[in-house]
Amino acid sequence: xxxxxxxxxxxxxxxxxxxxxxxxxxxxxxxxxxxxxxxxxxxxxxxxxxxxxxxxxxxxxxxxxxxxxxxxxxxxxxxxxxxxxxxxxxxxxxxxxxxxxxxxxxxxxxxxxxxxxxxxxxxxxxxxxxxxxxxxxxxxxxxxxxxxxxxxxxxxxxxxxxxxxxxxxxxxxxxxxxxxxxxxxxxxxxxxxxxxxxxxxxxxxxxxxxxxxxxxxxxxxxxxxxxxxxxxxxxxxxxxxxxxxxxxxxxxxxxxxxxxxxxxxxxxxxxxxxxxxxxxxxxxxxxxxxxxxxxxxxxxxxxxxxxxxxxxxxxxxxxxxxxxxxxxxxxxxxxxxxxxxxxxxxxxxxxxxxxxxxxxxxxxxxxxxxxxxxxxxxxxxxxxxxxxxxxxxxxxxxxxxxxxxxxxxxxxxxxxxxxxxxxxxxxxxxxxxxxxxxxxxxxxxxxxxxxxxxxxxxxx
Numbered sequence: 400x401x402x403x404x405x406x407x408x409x410x411x412x413x414x415x416x417x418x419x420x421x422x423x424x425x426x427x428x429x430x431x432x433x434x435x436x437x438x439x440x441x442x443x444x445x446x447x448x449x450x451x452x453x454x455x456x457x458x459x460x461x462x463x464x465x466x467x468x469x470x471x472x473x474x475x476x477x478x479x480x481x482x483x484x485x486x487x488x489x490x491x492x493x494x495x496x497x498x499x500x501x502x503x504x505x506x507x508x509x510x511x512x513x514x515x516x517x518x519x520x521x522x523x524x525x526x527x528x529x530x531x532x533x534x535x536x537x538x539x540x541x542x543x544x545x546x547x548x549x550x551x552x553x554x555x556x557x558x559x560x561x562x563x564x565x566x567x568x569x570x571x572x573x574x575x576x577x578x579x580x581x582x583x584x585x586x587x588x589x590x591x592x593x594x595x596x597x598x599x600x601x602x603x604x605x606x607x608x609x610x611x612x613x614x615x616x617x618x619x620x621x622x623x624x625x626x627x628x629x630x631x632x633x634x635x636x637x638x639x640x641x642x643x644x645x646x647x648x649x650x651x652x653x654x655x656x657x658x659x660x661x662x663x664x665x666x667x668x669x670x671x672x673x674x675x676x677x678x679x680x681x682x683x684x685x686x687x688x689x690x691x692x693x694x695x696x697x698x699x700x701x702x703x704x705x706x707x708x709x710x711x712x713x714x715x716x717x718x719x720x721x722x723x724x725x726x727x728x729x730x731x732x733x734x735x736x737x738x739x740x741x742x743x744x745x746x747x748x749x750x751x752x753x754x755x756x757x758x759x760x761x762x763x764x765x766x767x768x769x770x771x772x773x774x775x776x777x778x779x780x781x782x783x784x785x786x787x788x789x790x791x792x793x794x795x796x797x798x799x800x801x802x803x804x805x806x807x808x809x810x811x812x813x814x815x816x817x818x819x820x821x822x823x824x825x826x827x828x829x830x831x832x833x834x835x836x837x838x839x840x841x842x843x844x845x846x847x848x849x850x851x852x853x854x855x856x857x858x859x
Contacts, residue, residue: 450834462853475489508578619768
């Protein structure tokens with residue numbers, strides 16, 4: 400058992416003394432959304448976490464049984480199931496879920512297993528007017544009702560009415576299709592808590608996938624996930640971001656068991672490094688990251704943050720077919736505002752093209768995971784959604800820069816730096832004499848909330 404840590408109120412409330420994110424919002428020239436003004440200032444304890452949570456096969460198996468089969472998780476975008484007969488297979492560890500759109504337009508999810516001899520009914524994605532097993536030809540219609548089998552005279556004991564495909568719970572939000580294998584689960588709406596109230600204004604349902612990277616990383620899925628729910632690591636891991644990201648005073652929020660958020664401001668240097676960079680150098684560093692060769696010069700009196708927001712505005716307007724000039728904050732035009740819904744759905748907020756992350760185990764391997772990066776781009780109301788981008792898949796041995804033609808060189812290099820850390824974290828955890836990890840009270844509060852919620856599922 401961990402020894403209870405006692406801190407003073409002053410120690411718990413400690414923050415970087417520099418300008419806070421809320422101070423930056425005070426400089427906005429338009430009304431700030433209430434969601435951005437929300438600041439939870441949550442303290443969840445200071446106790447260490449046992450390393451076995453990341454290295455133990457038994458702990459992993461417990462997660463599968465008691466957490467993965469009991470939580471709402473994204474399976475795919477609704478765009479993958481646009482027409483009747485479209486199907487998509489979502490795999491999580493050894494569970495496989497077959498999603499399809501029925502003739503009535505309803506999305507249904509079935510366990511991807513033939514009721515005859517167990518073969519997976521489908522793989523990948525496609526379109527089919529029925530769900531027919533390739534092994535012996537047993538078939539079901541899109542509503543999961545038994546449609547017959549060859550030599551059915553030999554199965555008098557198999558009754559059509561008892562041979563319906565078992566279903567999972569299905570719900571949608573923001574253009575995503577969610578599944579839950581727990582027949583008695585709470586509704587997705589209740590599970591999501593404040594997230595829809597915060598996020599609906601940024602129209603994730605009115606977006607298409609403009610980039611999709613899927614990479615195998617040699618570490619436990621939580622090791623990878625945790626790197627993207629704190630910004631603290633960027634100081635050492637991503638030095639090229641210091642001229643224009645306020646890492647030290649990122650804002651961290653948690654709501655209930657399932658929702659958390661990090662907001663890191665762009666267009667301002669990291670407070671620890673603020674004296675090292677001029678406003679022009681901050682802007683130049685941002686342009687370098689996104690691959691812009693021509694360096695726009697700041698007019699006198701304009702900040703890098705103001706200039707970058709101004710540069711992003713026409714693109715966001717064109718993508719959405721709207722005019723954000725009188726209602727979008729600078730924050731919504733550029734900042735990293737990263738939410739997470741337990742256990743692994745991590746959408747960004749904002750009016751421009753935004754990221755969504757998903758981390759999950761790589762099959763049944765507790766020391767390997769799949770990291771996915773989606774870019775979601777707006778399209779105008781009333782317009783047909785452009786097709787989603789194909790998936791670019793990378794092995795554990797490949798680097799993100801092997802997909803630089805899709806991601807951009809600067810963007811890929813940031814993820815290369817993360818990828819260099821994560822397998823070494825897994826290695827170091829297994830070598831640890833201490834046997835525990837220590838977390839920051841504020842900057843890593845989202846990790847602590849994640850593990851406290853996980854424990855509620857596992858009854859640890």
